[in-house]
Amino acid sequence: MISLLDYGAGNVRSVRNAIQALGFSVTDIACPDDILRAERLIFPGVGAFGAAMERLQRLGYVEPLKEYLAANRPFFGICIGLQVLFDGSEESPGVAGLGFIPGQIQRFATSELSVPHMGWNDVRLARESPLFANYSNEKLYFVHSYCAAPTPENAEWQLAFTDYGAPFLSAVQRGNIAAVQFHPEKSGAVGLQLLRQFLAGETTTKPITNLLHQTHFAKRIIACLDVRTNDAGDLVVTKGDQYDVREAGEVRNLGKPVELAQRYYEEGADEITFLNITAFRDFPLADQPMLEVLRRTSERVFVPLTIGGGIRAFTDANGKQYSALDVADEYFRSGADKISIGSDAVATVERYLECGSGDGSSAIEQIARVYGNQAVVISIDPRRVYVNSPDDTRHHTVETATLGPNGERYCWFQCTIKGGREGRDVDAVELAHICEQLGAGEILLNSIDRDGTGAGFDLELIGAVRAAVTIPVIASSGAGKVEHFSKVFAATGVEAALAAGIFHRREVPIAAVKTHVREQGIETRV
Numbered sequence: 001m002i003s004l005l006d007y008g009a010g011n012v013r014s015v016r017n018a019i020q021a022l023g024f025s026v027t028d029i030a031c032p033d034d035i036l037r038a039e040r041l042i043f044p045g046v047g048a049f050g051a052a053m054e055r056l057q058r059l060g061y062v063e064p065l066k067e068y069l070a071a072n073r074p075f076f077g078i079c080i081g082l083q084v085l086f087d088g089s090e091e092s093p094g095v096a097g098l099g100f101i102p103g104q105i106q107r108f109a110t111s112e113l114s115v116p117h118m119g120w121n122d123v124r125l126a127r128e129s130p131l132f133a134n135y136s137n138e139k140l141y142f143v144h145s146y147c148a149a150p151t152p153e154n155a156e157w158q159l160a161f162t163d164y165g166a167p168f169l170s171a172v173q174r175g176n177i178a179a180v181q182f183h184p185e186k187s188g189a190v191g192l193q194l195l196r197q198f199l200a201g202e203t204t205t206k207p208i209t210n211l212l213h214q215t216h217f218a219k220r221i222i223a224c225l226d227v228r229t230n231d232a233g234d235l236v237v238t239k240g241d242q243y244d245v246r247e248a249g250e251v252r253n254l255g256k257p258v259e260l261a262q263r264y265y266e267e268g269a270d271e272i273t274f275l276n277i278t279a280f281r282d283f284p285l286a287d288q289p290m291l292e293v294l295r296r297t298s299e300r301v302f303v304p305l306t307i308g309g310g311i312r313a314f315t316d317a318n319g320k321q322y323s324a325l326d327v328a329d330e331y332f333r334s335g336a337d338k339i340s341i342g343s344d345a346v347a348t349v350e351r352y353l354e355c356g357s358g359d360g361s362s363a364i365e366q367i368a369r370v371y372g373n374q375a376v377v378i379s380i381d382p383r384r385v386y387v388n389s390p391d392d393t394r395h396h397t398v399e400t401a402t403l404g405p406n407g408e409r410y411c412w413f414q415c416t417i418k419g420g421r422e423g424r425d426v427d428a429v430e431l432a433h434i435c436e437q438l439g440a441g442e443i444l445l446n447s448i449d450r451d452g453t454g455a456g457f458d459l460e461l462i463g464a465v466r467a468a469v470t471i472p473v474i475a476s477s478g479a480g481k482v483e484h485f486s487k488v489f490a491a492t493g494v495e496a497a498l499a500a501g502i503f504h505r506r507e508v509p510i511a512a513v514k515t516h517v518r519e520q521g522i523e524t525r526v
């Protein structure tokens, strides 16, 4: 029997789904005594270090956990579940960890790489362990801004290292107590296999075949599914042409959301994004079919899932008020790992520009506080506005190789809301920058001009936004052939590239994109 320590924050559903998909039954820790009764305990910590420790304290779990660990009983921590084993963390000064491994968790100190460390990386094994007995050099999924540095004090715990700037501990183990910084439940078949080793209590090891001298962080290839209800009332995957999803009056229907997401998972997508594109009109919590899509997808897709659409405060027909956090809570409970905010981020930035600061009440701030920055993606829907000179606008301009309709040599990138229906007086560069200040962890950068055209990513837009933030940026809109992906990575340095139409219409397989990108010397997950 596997016991799951779910303290009620973040997406523990995916860990539960992974355990069940592997054929094990799982029981929840419901009170402090359950910890001491557990046979094998799995702790998928989520959110911030301080919030995790605070919850453990409040639930009375700290002492039984310490007793369980001191007795060397089978324990497997994931992400924050690794970090809380240490004395403390820079993330939450003054908050004591479980103090089982000496040392402090530190923030990544890299100025060249984006933080969070979000995506697929390798591990270098320091020694043999049953956990990694069937592992041979595949990449695993990480998402974190803080990490444990290897030190002489924690030498006996060091099981695996990963390089991101400096090396950090990607796995620790002593006796029956193990923890990993990556997410096995989000690392595809390799991660599930690793999790199975713990769940099954495997004890045999194999010699290490992993002889990497350095680990390599991969660029991500993301498949995006724009979802909406068609005129017949069915929830379908659709695809716009510069955001117009109708053809001969009908909503384009490119398939069923769950089936398509599963196909992309099996074909090697590093992440799947669902955008509920008409949720700005409706209340997403009333959209049970969409939530069901998310639940069913998370039972069969074991890479990160992002969901966007309709994340904002809402008052229903009975006058009941919901916060953006309530909407996000439901998305996370249904299986999302990250949520993406579109229109509401523009409104937040407009308020920020008026007041000169955030006031802590925006969806971005609220959700980042509870679920961590890495869980908050900002989806930007910009459209080009051409000007003759940078002096003609207060906005961030670029000199463009694609001249405007009247030969204009400059343009700025106007943010829109409601799926491109309304332009606002905010540009994509300032929006991205301010959202990062407010706590967003990633930018999903679309382009209405390029969407569905197959003409390639808008490198001028993407380069300008990439240069304005230190968080990861996903390039989106316009992919038509494999060369567009290598070009956007090489020209702008973005961490991920997303496409929809070419994957839906089976014009370019995900594997072909990855093979091509690798041939250009750019790292991807195989």
Ligand code: 1PR
Pocket: 224, 225, 226, 239, 240, 242, 243, 244, 245, 275, 276, 277, 278, 279, 280, 308, 309, 310, 311, 340, 341, 342, 343, 344, 379, 380, 381, 417, 418, 419, 420, 446, 447, 450, 451, 452, 453, 454, 476, 477, 478, 479, 498, 499, 500, 501, 502
């Ligand atoms: O504003 O918080 O409710 O979120 C709504 C979300 O729905 C936003 O993320 C917005 O981007 C998205 N959305 C709204 N309307 C549309 C539309 O197409 N009519 N889809 C829409 C945006 C853009 C991409 C697309 C890429 C790649 N879709 O996600 O998948 O452009 O396409 P391509 O490879 O075929 O070129 P809120």
